[in-house]
Structure formats: structure tokens, C-alpha cells
Amino acid sequence: MAMPKHDADGAVVDRRLDATTICFSEEPAPAASDGGSHRFALRVTCSVTRSLEFRRSGRHPKVVLQKYTKAGCDSAITFPVGDLSVLQSDGACQGALRGMLAELRQLRELHLDEDEWDAVVPADIVPQIVRVARGEDAKDGFTFCFAMNAHRRIIHGEEALLMACKERELDLDGAGTTDDCAICLDGLEGEPAVELPACPHAFHRRCISTWFSKKTTCPICRDDVRLCALRKFLNL
Incomplete structure (x- = not known):
């Protein structure tokens, strides 16, 4: 059913x-x-x-x-x-x-x-x-x-993995520093970005969404995002 x-x-x-x-x-x-x-x-x-x-x-x-x-x-x-x-x-x-x-x-x-x-x-x-x-x-x-x-x-589907990520907040105090998306190598400022739940790495939402259509791990440290989502989704 x-x-x-x-x-x-x-x-x-x-x-x-x-x-x-x-x-x-x-x-x-x-x-x-x-x-x-x-x-x-x-x-x-x-x-x-x-x-x-x-x-x-x-x-x-x-x-x-x-x-x-x-x-x-x-x-x-x-x-x-x-x-x-x-x-x-x-x-x-x-x-x-x-x-x-x-x-x-x-x-x-x-x-x-x-x-x-x-x-x-x-x-x-x-x-x-x-x-x-x-x-x-x-x-x-x-x-x-x-x-x-x-x-x-x-x-x-893969969109469930994005639910486990949190929106990246812009660090207004770090005016002299910028982070780049490790997937497209462009700066994270100026468009929506997310942080993965199991590690400190952040990416453009569009980039990590495309990545999740092929893999379910962090592109940098290879931590499995599904394991972080497991508890939340089993409680639905």
C-alpha cells in the first residue's frame, strides 16, 4: 500500500x-x-x-x-x-x-x-x-x-538528502575571507549554499544537488550523508 x-x-x-x-x-x-x-x-x-x-x-x-x-x-x-x-x-x-x-x-x-x-x-x-x-x-x-x-x-529521492543539510549563514564578521564551492570552485557568496550535517564542508545548493544524483557522500571527506538523515527519516 x-x-x-x-x-x-x-x-x-x-x-x-x-x-x-x-x-x-x-x-x-x-x-x-x-x-x-x-x-x-x-x-x-x-x-x-x-x-x-x-x-x-x-x-x-x-x-x-x-x-x-x-x-x-x-x-x-x-x-x-x-x-x-x-x-x-x-x-x-x-x-x-x-x-x-x-x-x-x-x-x-x-x-x-x-x-x-x-x-x-x-x-x-x-x-x-x-x-x-x-x-x-x-x-x-x-x-x-x-x-x-x-x-x-x-x-x-535525492532531494531527501538536501533536507539533512542546513542553510549556510553568511559570516558578516569574516569580511576578508571567502569560501569556495569545492564542486564548481566559485565563491559561495551570492547564491544559496548549504553545509553538510556530518562535516564542516559547504557547497552551492545547485552543485550538491547535482552531486547527490550520482553519489550520497561529501565530495571532500566522503562521509555518507544518508547516515545523518537516517534517524530523522525513520521517525517520519
């Missing part, structure tokens, strides 16, 4: 959430704390991964410059089902599962938008649950167990 966004700085952010089923099984009815049994329950195990991708623009926009991935810890939670009818139709089951998954801490930490929550339920799990809930054996009780993975992807 792709969610094109614009952040406060105006850079396009393509957010995607992919929810997939890893496995599923049916088990006997869950035991209750009083020694009896609940008739129905669902047990969900959810694994979350997050990745950040920088993509080239121009003729080959789908080339990934580099992909950073962060995996979260799996956790399981069991939800008792008091009324089996909420699992016997596609629409009701989708809504019930969405409410259950919203209680998982690892999913809440993704800060999903409302329309992303609509897609957080794996597409293939609903008909499987409905089939079991409508079956002849449902009267005997069951625990429906499934494991899922939610993958949050944030995709940027």
Missing part, C-alpha cells in the same frame, strides 16, 4: 505498509483462568520491520541507492472472542481484526495513518478465519492462531 506524503519541508515521501501472513493454524479452545474454557479466541504473533530507501531520480528512478532495515521483536497476544458472529462475515471479521491488531505495541509505534490501519490486516487471513468460524466444528470451540509481518517502508 503506497501512501505519497509531503512533509513540512516539501520533499515527497512515499510511505508503504505491507502486511503479510507468515503462517496460521487452528488449535483447541483456550483454557480459562477458572479452569473452564472460553469457546473461541485468536492468538496473533506480529513481527515488524522498518526500512528506509533512497532512490535515484532521472532516467532510472527505481534504482535503490541503499536500503536500511530495522527489525522489531516478535510478540504474541491472545484475544478472547465472546460472539462468534463477528468472525463469520468478511466485513465484521476485518473490523474485529483491525481492533485487535491496534492493541499491539509494535504496530502502534509505527504511527500509522487512519487509512493505513484499514490495510494492516493481511489480505488473505480474513477468508481463512471466516471459513473456520462458519464451519461445523466451530461449535466445539477453537483458537485461531496466525503469525504476520508488517513492513513499513519509507522511500526518498
Whole structure:
């Protein structure tokens, strides 16, 4: 599911959430704390991964410059089902599962938008649950167990790297000194210039923007600008 966004700085952010089923099984009815049994329950195990991708623009926009991935810890939670009818139709089951998954801490930490929550339920799990809930054996009780993975992807083009840079302020006290752009060798005064976040080097904005279309490092010290941008963009 792709969610094109614009952040406060105006850079396009393509957010995607992919929810997939890893496995599923049916088990006997869950035991209750009083020694009896609940008739129905669902047990969900959810694994979350997050990745950040920088993509080239121009003729080959789908080339990934580099992909950073962060995996979260799996956790399981069991939800008792008091009324089996909420699992016997596609629409009701989708809504019930969405409410259950919203209680998982690892999913809440993704800060999903409302329309992303609509897609957080794996597409293939609903008909499987409905089939079991409508079956002849449902009267005997069951625990429906499934494991899922939610993958949050944030995709940027080269303009995202410029967001990590800061505007260079003109040093009015240094009247006798001028800095040159290391790319075009012209003076930095007179047109917009930026300083890279990981080093003290500065360049014309137009020059470093062109440079970022080919490389993602400082032209002088070769520090990788993406590493500085990583924390900010993963928090988007």
C-alpha cells in the first residue's frame, strides 16, 4: 500500500505498509483462568520491520541507492472472542481484526495513518478465519492462531538528502575571507549554499544537488550523508 506524503519541508515521501501472513493454524479452545474454557479466541504473533530507501531520480528512478532495515521483536497476544458472529462475515471479521491488531505495541509505534490501519490486516487471513468460524466444528470451540509481518517502508529521492543539510549563514564578521564551492570552485557568496550535517564542508545548493544524483557522500571527506538523515527519516 503506497501512501505519497509531503512533509513540512516539501520533499515527497512515499510511505508503504505491507502486511503479510507468515503462517496460521487452528488449535483447541483456550483454557480459562477458572479452569473452564472460553469457546473461541485468536492468538496473533506480529513481527515488524522498518526500512528506509533512497532512490535515484532521472532516467532510472527505481534504482535503490541503499536500503536500511530495522527489525522489531516478535510478540504474541491472545484475544478472547465472546460472539462468534463477528468472525463469520468478511466485513465484521476485518473490523474485529483491525481492533485487535491496534492493541499491539509494535504496530502502534509505527504511527500509522487512519487509512493505513484499514490495510494492516493481511489480505488473505480474513477468508481463512471466516471459513473456520462458519464451519461445523466451530461449535466445539477453537483458537485461531496466525503469525504476520508488517513492513513499513519509507522511500526518498535525492532531494531527501538536501533536507539533512542546513542553510549556510553568511559570516558578516569574516569580511576578508571567502569560501569556495569545492564542486564548481566559485565563491559561495551570492547564491544559496548549504553545509553538510556530518562535516564542516559547504557547497552551492545547485552543485550538491547535482552531486547527490550520482553519489550520497561529501565530495571532500566522503562521509555518507544518508547516515545523518537516517534517524530523522525513520521517525517520519
